[in-house]
Amino acid sequence: MKTYRYILTLLLIAPFIACTAQPSNKEVKASENNSDKIEAYYFHFTARCITCRTIEANAKENLETLYPNQIKQGLITFQSVNLEEASSKPLAERLGVSGQTLLLVKGDQKINLTNEGFMYAMVKPDKFKEIINEKVDGLLIR
Numbered sequence: 001m002k003t004y005r006y007i008l009t010l011l012l013i014a015p016f017i018a019c020t021a022q023p024s025n026k027e028v029k030a031s032e033n034n035s036d037k038i039e040a041y042y043f044h045f046t047a048r049c050i051t052c053r054t055i056e057a058n059a060k061e062n063l064e065t066l067y068p069n070q071i072k073q074g075l076i077t078f079q080s081v082n083l084e085e086a087s088s089k090p091l092a093e094r095l096g097v098s099g100q101t102l103l104l105v106k107g108d109q110k111i112n113l114t115n116e117g118f119m120y121a122m123v124k125p126d127k128f129k130e131i132i133n134e135k136v137d138g139l140l141i142r
Helices: 002-018 050-066 068-073 086-095 114-120 125-141
Strands: 027-029 038-044 076-082 101-106 109-112
Touching: 038 050, 038 086, 038 125, 050 068, 050 076, 050 101, 050 114, 050 125, 068 076, 076 086, 101 114, 101 125, 109 125, 114 125
Parallel strands: 038 076
Antiparallel strands: 027 109, 038 101, 101 109
């Protein structure tokens, strides 16, 4: 029984130890982009754990489900960005990203949803969807 508990604990904790996510839940100002378009970015490394893959998949699926018209019109976009590719460096630097990060960007506004992704994408996907809905709706109103 102890072995079972140990294995279960390792399986639940390992994804969080393996990742080096940027733990920030702050809304901060970017300076270069003034647009009505909402851009969602999931920054990651080449080697990724199941939690990282789940955050990306759920974020993309939630946006497509909640905002199909805005996605079709190009008002909301989702982009997965590998931080280990040279072509991603300028974007990562402009947005101040250096690790796994889920960002919503509209004009000069940035909302970091990384913590919410790691907390809810695997264990409470409906809660994660609610948070994305709330944050994107807030950006649509502004």
